[in-house]
Amino acid sequence: MNISRKIIHIDMDCFYASIEMRQNPTLIGKAVAVGGSANQRGVLTTCNYEARKFGLHSAMPTAQALKLCPQLVLLPVNMSLYKEVSAQIHQIFQRYTSIIEPLSLDEAYLDVTHCQHHSGSATWIAQAIRQAIWNELQLTASAGIAPLKFLAKIASDQNKPNGQFVITPEQVADFISTLPLKKIPGVGNVTNEKLKQLGFHTCADIQKSEKHFIFQQFGKFGQRLWDFSHGIDEREIEVNRPRKSLAVENTLLQDISDLNSAEMIVCEQFNKLIFRIQRNWADTPLSEFKKLGIKLKFDDFSQTTLERTMDNFTQENFLYLLEQIWQRRNGRKIRLIGINVHFPNKKVTTQLNLWE
Structure with missing residues (x-):
């Protein structure tokens, strides 16, 4: 177990919604969400804590959110603004380390093992980063500090919003148990x-x-x-991690053998996939995402995949692929279903976490 590293996971609080409230202070205290419109099968990319009190959450269909919270202030995704603010946040990160792994516009890992600022204290460095983000951008961030990558991510959620949590090397074993x-x-x-x-x-x-x-x-x-x-996580902080595709997959609680059940799962996954595209690629029309894929894993642990370049990114096209790949089942039950989409053929500038 490598417990000599100092890893910080920074996670912005309700990032898109917080930026919108910063731009328009009259929204403070109201239930605010950012996402696609209900009449276009939109989903929420994020919502503030006032909206969450009504049960709203990221990736929820917008139509459902408006039923739960009719007074919701729904704002369109302003991706150019969010990318601009994200770049400003990363400039703050760069003051402390160049070993940065962005997971999305509002989330990143930082390796500060060799950072000499603040006497080399990862706790103080995280505090300083969060303070700088607030002072310069009027946004709050939460942080997790740990010697292992997955623990840093877990820790950043412990004292949300606008807090941080530390797991020292000496605390790792007890915390994990x-x-x-x-x-x-x-x-x-x-x-x-x-x-x-x-x-x-x-x-x-x-x-x-x-x-x-x-x-x-x-x-x-x-x-x-x-x-x-067992406290084992040897993954390094990946500074350059371009993604060529995004995917959503589910291991099923019980193996299934009927197509109707599989279709319901794919429909749910489709909404999550839209959310992940909107969260980081909202300035690219969905119509440009044409290479679609689907994966099945069977009860004998073998798996099969099918990818096609389709005329459009639609739920119906994923269901069509499901019908095609279903013929390979040969009587076996399904234990996992996944769908994916490849990025359009242009330079990928946003770092994305494939399965997050």
Whole structure:
């Protein structure tokens, strides 16, 4: 376990909505969301904490959000402004380290292991970065500080909004032992339900289990689950990580064999994929995303993929691909479904986290 590194995860608070409220202070105190319009199958890219009190959240269909919160102030995505502010934030990061891995416009990892500012204290460096963001841009950020990458990300969520949380090398083992498995990046609702059904609730439960059993139950993801639960995360901060595609996938709580169930899952994934495109590529029309793909993993852990260049980025086209790939099932049940889209053929300037 490499506990000599000093990693900071910075996560801006309600980034798009916070920028809009900064630009228009009359919005402060109101339920505000940024996203696509309801009549165009839009989804929310972000919403402020007032809106979250009504149950609103990122990737929620806009039509559903307006039903839950009729007084919602819905604003269109102003991507050029958000990119400009993101660049200003990264200029602040650069004062402390050049080892920066952007996950999106509002989120990044920083390796400050060799930073000499503030006596080399990662805690003080994170505090200084957050203070500079507030002083210069009037925006709040939360931070997580830890020697392991995944722990820094978990820590940044501990004291949101406008807070930070530190996990020192000496605290790693104790923190991990009591860590709920649902907090581990990549553990969604379905995986968490399966874990609970198997009697796994915390990392300590995984530590007491047999490695081969975890791999058998969770396949490739079992390796990450096992490693993280044992405090192992050797991933480096990737300074240059261009993405060629975005994907959404779900390991199913129960294997399925009927097409109707699979179609419902793909429809939900389609909304999440739109959210991720709107969050970072809102200045590119959806019509430019033409290369679509779908993946199935079967109950024997084999998998198959199908990609096609289609006339348009639509839910119907993903369902068409599902019907085509479904013919490869040969009586097997499905344990995972994923959909993806390739970026248009132009220079990728935004760093994106593939599965986030």
